[in-house]
Amino acid sequence: xxxxxxxxxxxxxxxxxxxxxxxxxxxxxxxxxxxxxxxxxxxxxxxxxxxxxxxxxxxxxxxxxxxxxxxxxxxxxxxxxxxxxxxxxxxxxxxxxxxxxxxxxxxxxxxxxxxxxxxxxxxxxxxxxxxxxxxxxxxxxxxxxxxxxxxxxxxxxxxxxxxxxxxxxxxxxxxxxxxxxxxxxxxxxxxxxxxxxxxxxxxxxxxxxxxxxxxxxxxx
Amino acid sequence: xxxxxxxxxxxxxxxxxxxxxxxxxxxxxxxxxxxxxxxxxxxxxxxxxxxxxxxxxxxxxxxxxxxxxxxxxxxxxxxxxxxxxxxxxxxxxxxxxxxxxxxxxxxxxxxxxxxxxxxxxxxxxxxxxxxxxxxxxxxxxxxxxxxxxxxxxxxxxxxxxxxxxxxxxxxxxxxxxxxxxxxxxxxxxxxxxxxxxxxxxxxxxxxxxxxxxxxxxxxx
Numbered sequence: 182x183x184x185x186x187x188x189x190x191x192x193x194x195x196x197x198x199x200x201x202x203x204x205x206x207x208x209x210x211x212x213x214x215x216x217x218x219x220x221x222x223x224x225x226x227x228x229x230x231x232x233x234x235x236x237x238x239x240x241x242x243x244x245x246x247x248x249x250x251x252x253x254x255x256x257x258x259x260x261x262x263x264x265x266x267x268x269x270x271x272x273x274x275x276x277x278x279x280x281x282x283x284x285x286x287x288x289x290x291x292x293x294x295x296x297x298x299x300x301x302x303x304x305x306x307x308x309x310x311x312x313x314x315x316x317x318x319x320x321x322x323x324x325x326x327x328x329x330x331x332x333x334x335x336x337x338x339x340x341x342x343x344x345x346x347x348x349x350x351x352x353x354x355x356x357x358x359x360x361x362x363x364x365x366x367x368x369x370x371x372x373x374x375x376x377x378x379x380x381x382x383x384x385x386x387x388x389x390x391x392x393x394x395x396x397x398x399x400x401x
Numbered sequence: 402x403x404x405x406x407x408x409x410x411x412x413x414x415x416x417x418x419x420x421x422x423x424x425x426x427x428x429x430x431x432x433x434x435x436x437x438x439x440x441x442x443x444x445x446x447x448x449x450x451x452x453x454x455x456x457x458x459x460x461x462x463x464x465x466x467x468x469x470x471x472x473x474x475x476x477x478x479x480x481x482x483x484x485x486x487x488x489x490x491x492x493x494x495x496x497x498x499x500x501x502x503x504x505x506x507x508x509x510x511x512x513x514x515x516x517x518x519x520x521x522x523x524x525x526x527x528x529x530x531x532x533x534x535x536x537x538x539x540x541x542x543x544x545x546x547x548x549x550x551x552x553x554x555x556x557x558x559x560x561x562x563x564x565x566x567x568x569x570x571x572x573x574x575x576x577x578x579x580x581x582x583x584x585x586x587x588x589x590x591x592x593x594x595x596x597x598x599x600x601x602x603x604x605x606x607x608x609x610x611x612x613x614x615x616x617x618x619x620x621x
Contacts (some may be wrong), residue, residue, distance in 0.1 A: 196568050197421065226571050314547070326574055336574055337567045343560035348416050351446050351551045358546060366621070377419050401586070 195220045196337075203341050204348075208315060219342075221333035227291050229331035234294075235376050243376030245331050247293045250300045250380055253281040258383055266390050267383030269307050277313060279303060299373070307387070308396060309367060315342070316360045323364030328373060359401050366399040415440050416557075423561050424568075428535060437561075441553035447511050449551035454514075454595050463596030467513045470520045470600055473501040478603055486610050487603030489527050497533060499523060517595070524599050527607070529587060529614060535562070536580045543584030548593055579621050586619040 199213070199220040206213040232238030258271035274281065282300040287293050301362050310323055311317040327336035339361065346357055372394045382390055391397075419433070419440040426433040426436075454460035478491035494501065502520040507513050529544055531537040539562050545555035559581060566577055592614045602610055 193568055197424070200564065200567075201417065201421075212566050223568060229572065323578070326578060331571045331574060333567045333571050336563060336571070340560050340563035340567060343556060343563065344420065347420075347441060347553045347557045347560060348413055351553050351556070352449065354546055354551060354556055358543070358581075358585050361578075362585050365578050 192220075192223065196333075198369050202343060204344050205338075214338075216307075217337055221337050222291075222295075223292070223333070226331050226333050227294060230329050231290055231294060233330035234295055234373065235259075237373045237376075239373055239376040243297065244290055244293060247287050248378060249284055249287070249296065250281070250304075251284060253380075255281065258371060261384060262386075264386045264388065265383065266304075266307070266379070266385055266387050269387050270379075271382075273303060273307055301374075301377075301379060305374055308374065308390060308394065309364075310391075310396075310398060311364070316356055316380060320360040320364035323361045324368040327365055327368030328371075328375060363399050363401045366401070367396065370397060370399075371395050409457040412440075412443065416553075420557060420561060422559075424564050428565075434558075437557055438554050441557055442515075443553070444511070445497055446551050446553050447514060450549050450563075451510055451514060453550035454593065457593045457596075459593055461565070463517065464510055464513060467507050468598060469504055469507070469516065470501070470524075471504060473600075475501065481604060482606075484606045484608065485603065486524075486527070486605055486607050489607050490524060490599075490603075493523060493527055516536075519551040519564075521599060524597075525594055528594065528610060528614065529584075530611075530616075530618060531584070536576055540584035540587075543581045544588040546583055547588030548591070548595060583619050583621045586621070587616065590617060590619075591615050 199217045203210070203213040203217050235244055253270075255271045255274050258267035258277060261267040261271070263269075273279075282296075282302075284300065285292070285296050287296060304322070305311075306313060306317070307323060309321060310361065311321040311324070319339065322335050322338045322342070326332055326339065329335065342357065346353055374394060377394070417439045423430065423437050423448075424435040426516075451464065455464055473490075475491045475494050478487035479495060481488040481491070493499075502522075504520065505512070505516050507516060525531075525541060525544070526533060526537070529541060529545070531541040539559065542555050542558045542562070546552055546559065549555065562577065566573055594614060597614070
């Protein structure tokens with residue numbers, strides 16, 4: 182265990198406070214998620230994530246060029262053939278009443294990390310085949326923990342979901358643990374998804390995209 | 402999510418309190434573990450566990466006959482051939498300075514569940530190959546969650562360990578998640594360990610015991 186310095190005591194208390202808040206919140210409480218994200222995303226762990234992502238040429242290039250998904254025309258993508266990434270993404274967004282993430286100004290590597298992950302989050306859902314119910318979300322959280330290496334945020338979401346399970350829903354243990362295991366194994370065998378330029382792949386069949394990234398649903 | 406009744410609010414607060422206490426404790430704080438166990442082991446979830454275990458003939462027989470490991474002569478087992486379960490168990494206990502669990506009186510199924518799990522805990526360590534460091538413990542916690550189906554206690558230990566990881570040790574995410582995954586897969590493919598009469602197996606080679614229970618280390 183790392184030894185906390187006195188100045189970390191305040192941080193430790195803040196993390197525990199925001200963790201408790203999200204445990205006591207209903208699932209999908211955006212304010213609680215945002216507070217947790219802000220509290221646990223300290224520069225040290227973000228540096229670890231960035232250093233890890235940059236070990237792969239794709240991540241390195243992404244941080245150098247800071248390319249973004251940019252504006253997405255869902256109606257246009259929705260006209261694409263049904264087997265394409267573009268159509269599957271558009272259908273997912275439209276059917277779930279979601280809007281593409283609005284692009285923010287990027288001034289540094291931390292902002293790029295945050296914006297790139299947020300604007301591609303629904304694409305990760307599509308490509309990994311994780312749906313948006315709790316089981317899909319927890320599978321994707323586990324996938325993120327593997328692919329980002331040192332993410333306090335995504336790991337905190339798993340810890341939060343397991344804590345809620347202990348208190349409210351113990352009979353779902355098997356479903357949750359299966360999802361964590363599936364997400365973990367899938368992420369470890371897959372290519373890194375961080376830095377993929379999805380907007381070059383709208384017309385590519387989803388199956389081909391998955392194959393190129395070695396996304397395989399484990400037999401769990 | 403189950404709807405909590407008003408009388409459950411007190412229970413919910415107690416669980417959160419004991420969870421926080423163990424998050425803030427040093428690893429292996431026996432008092433915090435005991436408090437957590439007492440708080441989360443409500444009759445409803447224990448009934449679910451017992452009902453689940455009794456679906457297998459071995460578990461059913463164990464609850465009917467309530468057999469125990471009983472007194473164990475470690476010095477005698479330590480003289481057995483080195484490949485036997487008896488020797489491996491005795492060596493583990495002696496080398497770690499552990500004493501066999503003292504048998505308690507059994508008056509009901511809940512006490513049997515608790516005593517049987519506690520007195521066989523170190524045997525589960527040996528048979529699953531999980532050592533007693535944090536990685537071995539978390540792998541075994543995951544194994545218990547799978548094999549006991551609805552255990553708030555073992556799942557709370559995993560949630561606690563992930564929460565501590567978020568705050569203190571984020572760089573160990575991969576090791577911990579690998580251990581959770583290994584324990585989970587191993588437990589799902591293994592025969593149930595609950596109700597095994599280990600004291601009939603002291604002279605059996607450990608490899609044979611593992612084989613008979615289909616204990617296979619997953620390639621994670």
